[in-house]
Amino acid sequence: xxxxxxxxxxxxxxxxxxxxxxxxxxxxxxxxxxxxxxxxxxxxxxxxxxxxxxxxxxxxxxxxxxxxxxxxxxxxxxxxxxxxxxxxxxxxxxxxxxxxxxxxxxxxxxxxxxxxxxxxxxxxxxxxxxxxxxxxxxxxxxxxxxxxxxxxxxxxxxxxxxxxxxxxxxxxxxxxxxxxxxxxxxxxxxxxxxxxxxxxxxxxxxxxxxxxxxxxxxxxxxxxxxxxxxxxxxxxxxxxxxxxxxxxxxxxxxxxxxxxxxxxxxxxxxxxxxxxxxxxxxxxxxxxxxxxxxxxxxxxxxxxxxxxxxxxxxxxxxxxxxxxxxxxxxxxxxxxxxxxxxxxxxxxxxxxxxxxxxxxxxxxxxxxxxxxxxxxxxxxxxxxxxxxxxxxxxxxxxxxxxxxxxxxxxxxxxxxxxxxxxxxxxxxxx
Numbered sequence: 001x002x003x004x005x006x007x008x009x010x011x012x013x014x015x016x017x018x019x020x021x022x023x024x025x026x027x028x029x030x031x032x033x034x035x036x037x038x039x040x041x042x043x044x045x046x047x048x049x050x051x052x053x054x055x056x057x058x059x060x061x062x063x064x065x066x067x068x069x070x071x072x073x074x075x076x077x078x079x080x081x082x083x084x085x086x087x088x089x090x091x092x093x094x095x096x097x098x099x100x101x102x103x104x105x106x107x108x109x110x111x112x113x114x115x116x117x118x119x120x121x122x123x124x125x126x127x128x129x130x131x132x133x134x135x136x137x138x139x140x141x142x143x144x145x146x147x148x149x150x151x152x153x154x155x156x157x158x159x160x161x162x163x164x165x166x167x168x169x170x171x172x173x174x175x176x177x178x179x180x181x182x183x184x185x186x187x188x189x190x191x192x193x194x195x196x197x198x199x200x201x202x203x204x205x206x207x208x209x210x211x212x213x214x215x216x217x218x219x220x221x222x223x224x225x226x227x228x229x230x231x232x233x234x235x236x237x238x239x240x241x242x243x244x245x246x247x248x249x250x251x252x253x254x255x256x257x258x259x260x261x262x263x264x265x266x267x268x269x270x271x272x273x274x275x276x277x278x279x280x281x282x283x284x285x286x287x288x289x290x291x292x293x294x295x296x297x298x299x300x301x302x303x304x305x306x307x308x309x310x311x312x313x314x315x316x317x318x319x320x321x322x323x324x325x326x327x328x329x330x331x332x333x334x335x336x337x338x339x340x341x342x343x344x345x346x347x348x349x350x351x352x353x354x355x356x357x358x359x360x361x362x363x364x365x366x367x368x369x370x371x372x373x374x375x376x377x378x379x380x381x382x383x384x385x386x387x388x389x390x391x392x393x394x395x396x397x398x399x400x401x402x403x404x405x406x407x408x409x410x411x412x413x414x415x416x417x418x419x420x421x422x423x424x425x426x427x428x429x430x
Contacts (some may be wrong), residue, residue: 002389004019005387007295007389007391007408008389008390008391008414008417008418009391009392009410009414010061010390010391010392010395010403010404010406010414010418011391011405012201012231012252012367012403012405012412013201013231013249013251013252013388013394013405014251014256014257015252015253015405015407015409015410016216016252016407016409016410017255017256017312017316017402017409018316018319018409019098020319020415021312021316021319021361023098023362025076025308025311025312025315025382028151028308028311028371029308030151031280035048035218036144038308039307039308039311041369044304044305044307044308044421045301049301049305049307050299050301052154052307052310052311052314053074053299053300053301053310055314055318056310056311056313056314056317057072058076059135059314059317059318059321060072060261060263060317062321062328063234063317063321063328063329064234064238064240064263064328064329065240065328066240066263067240069265069266069267069333070240070263070265070266071260071263071265071266071269071296072261072263073261073262073263073264073292073295073296073300074259074260074261074262074290074295074300074305075259075260075261075262075290075295075300076258076259076260076289076305077260077289077290078230078249078251078257078260079135079140079228079230079247079248079260080198081260081290082228082247082262083138083139083142083143084142084146084173084290085193085286085290085291085292086139086143086193086226086245087127087142087143087147087276087293088099088146088284088286088287088290089268089286089290089291089292089293090127090128090192090193090224090226090245090268090287091125091147091192092208092272092273092278092283092285092286093224093268093271094125094192095117095121095273095277095278095281096271096272096273097271098116098117098119098120098191098278098364099113099117099193099273099277102116102117104286109195113282114277114281116203117281117387118281118282118370119420121150121282121283122161122191123282125150125159125190125191125192126159126161126186126191126192127147127158127159127161127191127192127193127195128161128163128185128186128191128193128194128195129143129160129161129162129163129195129196130163130164130183130194130195130196130211131162131163131164131165131166132166132174132177132196132197132200132201132203132205132207132362133166133174133197133200133201133202133203133205134174134175134200134201134202134293134398134399135200135201135202135228135230136196136200136398138199138227139195139228140162140195143159143160144159144160144305145309146284147159147160149282149284150282150283150341157421161184161186161191161282161343162184163183163184163185163194164178164182164183164184166205169182170359174200174202174203174205174238174358175203175204175205175357175358175359175362176205176358176359176362177205177333177359177361177362179210180211180213183213185213186331188222188223191223191224192224192247193223193224193225193226194214194223194224194225195226195227195228196211196224196226196227196228197227197228197230198227198228198229198232199229199231199232199364199366199367199397200364200404201230201232201252201367202367202369202396202398202399203355203358203367203369204356204358204359204363204364204368204369204370204403205340205358205362205363205364205366206362206363206364206365206366206367207362208361208362210239210242210306214242214243215242215340223355224244224245224268225242225243225244225245225409226243226244226245226246226247227243227245227246228247229246229247229248230247230248230249230252231248231252231253231366231367231387231405231407232252232253232364232365232366233248233252233253233254233261234253234254234320234408235329235332235333235336235338235365235407235408236315236329236330236332236333236365237329237330237333238329240263243263243421244263244264244265244268245262245263245264245265245268246262246263247260247261247262247263248260248261249308250312250313252366252405252407253316253366253407253408253409254316254317255309255310255312255313255315255316256309256312257307257309258306259305259306259309259310259313259381260368261294261313262292264296265294267292269292269296270293272293273285274397280299284293288302289302289303291294294334302317316409320332320408335408335412336366336406336408337365338391338412339365339410339412339415340363340364340368340406341407342363342415342416342419343404343406343418343419343422344363345367346419346422346423346426347368347370349421349426350422351425352429352430353372353373353425353429353430354370354371354372354422354426355370355371355372356368356369356370357369357370357371357399359399365406366405366406366407367403367404368403368404368405369395369399369401369402370401370402371400371401371402372401372402372425372430375400376403377429378401378422381402381425382394382402384421384425385418387420388417388421390418390421391418392405404418423429
């Protein structure tokens with residue numbers, strides 16, 4: 001049986017964790033800080049749990065430089081749960097803004113306010129989705145499904161505006177981000193939010209930077225930007241102030257499965273209509289377990305949270321702070337870039353053996369997707385990798401191929417070990 005040190009794991013999630021964090025976690029799981037209790041046993045209402053929440057938040061604020069006008073939530077459901085949470089919460093915010101404006105202009109005539117907001121929903125509500133891969137596509141499909149009750153004889157898709165679908169610009173496949181000049185943006189006033197997935201885990205596509213057309217402009221309504229950063233979270237600098245909401249499942253770069261982090265602007269949390277008004281205009285109110293305002297008011301303890309998972313996330317964050325010092329997440333960005341560059345260089349040097357899936361200008365640093373000839377050759381590649389204890393390299397079941405997930409906890413030594421195999425396999429295939 002191989003030891004942990006002998007195995008180089010490149011799985012897409014659950015992903016590797018730093019060995020020191022796992023070792024600390026093993027001790028904490030049995031007897032946390034000599035309390036005689038497992039960290040998995042303590043009450044989520046206890047002072048210990050509250051301190052863990054506070055310490056983890058503080059570490060994340062320090063790493064990313066999160067401004068004071070944002071809150072950090074710990075939630076269930078993973079990224080897929082946030083597909084729904086985004087729709088429920090952001091549509092409610094859009095409705096409440098219109099209710100307040102109608103009340104200001106029409107006074108207290110409730111029927112006129114209801115009539116006006118219903119009309120504005122029918123005619124103006126738009127949820128903008130930038131579809132560049134499997135996960136943003138799933139998010140847009142969930143939005144259409146949740147908005148089905150609003151269609152009133154029309155189509156729910158009318159509310160979901162596909163700003164761009166990368167497949168239309170890449171022969172029916174994902175692997176490219178179309179130029180922003182081709183995006184079909186709606187008016188800022190009509191848009192409840194603009195949504196994109198910063199790194200597409202399945203398809204190996206990553207946004208090089210924040211989309212310029214989503215930036216706020218003087219004299220225009222703020223376009224509320226929501227980003228799924230599940231698979232590149234804490235791997236590069238992020239200007240949090242450009243976003244209304246950032247979220248990510250923990251199981252890639254943050255910790256273990258069972259917790260989802262949401263960074264949300266506080267004015268979003270304060271713009272909440274009454275459930276009765278939402279129901280009156282035909283909109284579902286957010287279920288409590290997905291309601292960001294409810295979760296924030298309860299310090300993420302509305303129900304029983306996995307404190308052990310949150311503690312692991314905090315340990316990972318503190319290890320990054322300890323490793324990189326004053327450079328914080330920028331230090332990790334340099335490491336991530338260096339690891340990705342080693343792998344892509346070898347793939348580019350052997351084009352007859354390896355065919356990289358995404359276009360060069362949108363290659364993911366986290367999920368490196370490529371093909372290695374036909375199915376038989378790829379099977380041979382994977383079997384050879386396993387014989388060298390290089391594991392987790394099979395592509396997603398929906399697209400096949402090879403996928404190297406280069407998450408933060410993958411050490412440089414493992415990348416170099418994989419690089420040698422890539423060279424050896426290419427030499428053998430020539």
